[in-house]
Amino acid sequence: MYAVEMEHVSKKFGDFIAVKDLSLKIPRGAMFGLLGPNGAGKTTSIRMMLDIIIPDEGKVVVLGKTLDETTKPKIGYLPEDRGLYPKMKVGEALEFFAEIKGVARSAAPKLLDRWLAKFELSDWKNKKVEQLSKGMQQKIQFIVTVVHDPDLIILDEPFSGLDPINTKLVKDIMLELRAEGKTIIFSTHRMEQVEMICDEICLINKGQAVLQGRLQDIKRQYGKNTILLDYEGTVGFLQGSPEIEKIDDYGRSAEIRLKDKADAQEVLKRLTGRVRVNKFEIQEPSLNTIFIEKVGRSEQ
Amino acid sequence: MRKIWTIIKREYLQHVRTKGFIIGTILGPILMIGIMVIPVLLMVGSGGEKSTLAVVDGTREIQADFAAKLSEFKMGDGSAKYVLVDIAPSADSPAQKKELGQRIMAGTYTGYIFIPADVLTGGTAEYASRHTSDFDGIKVLNQALNSVVVGKRLKTEGLDPSKIAEYTKPVRLDTIKVSEKGQERDTGGSFIVSYILVMILYMTMFFYGAMILRGVIEEKTNRVVEIVLSSLRPFQLMMGKILGIALVGLTQYTVWALFGFLSSKYGGSVIGAIAPSAKSSGLAIASIPPYVFIYFVVFFLLGFFLYATLYAAVGSAVNNEKEAQQLLFPVTMSLVIPILMMQYVMKSPNSSLSVILSLVPFFAPMLMLQRITIIMPPIAQVAGSIALMIITTIGMVWLTGKIYRVGILMYGKKPSLPEILKWVRYK
Numbered sequence: 001m002y003a004v005e006m007e008h009v010s011k012k013f014g015d016f017i018a019v020k021d022l023s024l025k026i027p028r029g030a031m032f033g034l035l036g037p038n039g040a041g042k043t044t045s046i047r048m049m050l051d052i053i054i055p056d057e058g059k060v061v062v063l064g065k066t067l068d069e070t071t072k073p074k075i076g077y078l079p080e081d082r083g084l085y086p087k088m089k090v091g092e093a094l095e096f097f098a099e100i101k102g103v104a105r106s107a108a109p110k111l112l113d114r115w116l117a118k119f120e121l122s123d124w125k126n127k128k129v130e131q132l133s134k135g136m137q138q139k140i141q142f143i144v145t146v147v148h149d150p151d152l153i154i155l156d157e158p159f160s161g162l163d164p165i166n167t168k169l170v171k172d173i174m175l176e177l178r179a180e181g182k183t184i185i186f187s188t189h190r191m192e193q194v195e196m197i198c199d200e201i202c203l204i205n206k207g208q209a210v211l212q213g214r215l216q217d218i219k220r221q222y223g224k225n226t227i228l229l230d231y232e233g234t235v236g237f238l239q240g241s242p243e244i245e246k247i248d249d250y251g252r253s254a255e256i257r258l259k260d261k262a263d264a265q266e267v268l269k270r271l272t273g274r275v276r277v278n279k280f281e282i283q284e285p286s287l288n289t290i291f292i293e294k295v296g297r298s299e300q
Numbered sequence: 301m302r303k304i305w306t307i308i309k310r311e312y313l314q315h316v317r318t319k320g321f322i323i324g325t326i327l328g329p330i331l332m333i334g335i336m337v338i339p340v341l342l343m344v345g346s347g348g349e350k351s352t353l354a355v356v357d358g359t360r361e362i363q364a365d366f367a368a369k370l371s372e373f374k375m376g377d378g379s380a381k382y383v384l385v386d387i388a389p390s391a392d393s394p395a396q397k398k399e400l401g402q403r404i405m406a407g408t409y410t411g412y413i414f415i416p417a418d419v420l421t422g423g424t425a426e427y428a429s430r431h432t433s434d435f436d437g438i439k440v441l442n443q444a445l446n447s448v449v450v451g452k453r454l455k456t457e458g459l460d461p462s463k464i465a466e467y468t469k470p471v472r473l474d475t476i477k478v479s480e481k482g483q484e485r486d487t488g489g490s491f492i493v494s495y496i497l498v499m500i501l502y503m504t505m506f507f508y509g510a511m512i513l514r515g516v517i518e519e520k521t522n523r524v525v526e527i528v529l530s531s532l533r534p535f536q537l538m539m540g541k542i543l544g545i546a547l548v549g550l551t552q553y554t555v556w557a558l559f560g561f562l563s564s565k566y567g568g569s570v571i572g573a574i575a576p577s578a579k580s581s582g583l584a585i586a587s588i589p590p591y592v593f594i595y596f597v598v599f600f601l602l603g604f605f606l607y608a609t610l611y612a613a614v615g616s617a618v619n620n621e622k623e624a625q626q627l628l629f630p631v632t633m634s635l636v637i638p639i640l641m642m643q644y645v646m647k648s649p650n651s652s653l654s655v656i657l658s659l660v661p662f663f664a665p666m667l668m669l670q671r672i673t674i675i676m677p678p679i680a681q682v683a684g685s686i687a688l689m690i691i692t693t694i695g696m697v698w699l700t701g702k703i704y705r706v707g708i709l710m711y712g713k714k715p716s717l718p719e720i721l722k723w724v725r726y727k
Contacts, residue, residue, distance in 0.1 A: 085310075
């Protein structure tokens, strides 16, 4: 059973092809990461899942059927470009959004109070939206997304603009929601978050899926051919070593990609005595590296 | 349907609660009444300034009668408005005028009136003052002088002086409006009513159109629209917004109509109580047949929906109000053309040009209403214009709905008109 199925979906805006023959299956209950560089077609794909825009070709099935008015209340959506009515009071704005999402008027106040308390925003209920800080507005927006208890939650860049404390808060709530059996789809550029919380990913570039599947499976394909190194000193001398394919040097840590069948121990030997090694771990490549590689390759 | 209702409710409450709306709704009519009433009260109440006039009477027989005529004019406190100083004419008129001019400059006299010796046979009198733009005041002097001179002339012809007023009585021409209700005197009321109603329609369409435009742009630039659209169709959002603002307009009209009703019912007697003389001065408020108001509401609603869809479509296509100006040009033009044609339609409401213009859906709200207020046109024409407007509005709702749906999610470069028309074909 899938939460979202897209079959050979294409969307053009004038001459610009935003999404091209994209097929996607997102299982129910998954924490699904939708990745891709800017302008890859993530937002267009999401908008098609939400029936905000209609695909030129292909089929989109959400929660088992083609979208209609009965499905919409079962979806929660946090758009990338956040927006609320600045002149409205927080409580009124939330009630408005809850109402268009089909929450009964009698049930709304209780639900809203619970969520406002969860985000520590109860004192702000009667303030105008424009009086809130940007971070608070983001949290209000998150409440708008989940207040009607949707089965499918689609978050476009949920962490952008949040400080570490609020990032953790939102992440914890996402995990809570998943534990309740909800399907969560989110798009992001931040690979470390994807790596930590996603079960499945789809990497989109230029409107096409270039990589798709369970995160573990994808990583396994690449094999343990990467050294994650924490060090003190400089590792520039490693450049050009016969067993090394590529180095991503971050100054105090580095990701070293080995050539086929090369032995990591050879690299360790080169390092000893020249730099202080704090961590030397043989791993699958990070999602970041895979991302850059995949997107870089399709650029050529 | 419940979702559209939620949109309507939000739209309505958000606008009705703003200070601007409350002030505009309540202060608007007070201001309008003020503008109409205050000048009347000022004119009637104060009686103007006191004048000291030097009268140089070349004939030596006019001055006394002239003074008697002017003594009828009193100041607010009952004292005479005109104080006349009789000055004997000298042989050297230019020198005398020059001297009087200096006295005026010095403030001794407000002005002088120079009546030449040949005034009874067609000579021209002169009035000199520092202040020559008080036309009503000058008219009073002129009329007084005129009646004295004409009286003298008739007397020299041997006519009975006591009957002079009768002989010289001007003919009054009363205007009578013939309608289904019979015949009634019209003191220019139907002109004023028609003008005011059409202008109100024109201004509110502009005003509420701009309100829709601003609302759509606001939702677009705030990016609220995306969340809303994940819950309902773009068409529902657009219609909800338009209906909500239509209700705002109707609310405002209802308050204004109440004011209008009260002031037409009691306004006259209030003014009459404050200044009895004003009542007779043509302020009688014309009686407006009730069907005019029904047509007014019908044409307001039809015109509003027609223009609202256009404003919504333009708002959806642009990123800010500045960008909207250019695209709004055709919309603004079709609102302004009927206003430019008003004078013509007023003069010949049943000419074929008037009939055609009043049938064009974009002009009909203003011009057909105007025709209705002047002479009730054949019912077929009224029905025709309403039918044409309904058809056009349905067509525009369909067309602009398609533009809105695409435009509302398009950011960045301002689209050209051909590009916008291309959106209509998008799936």
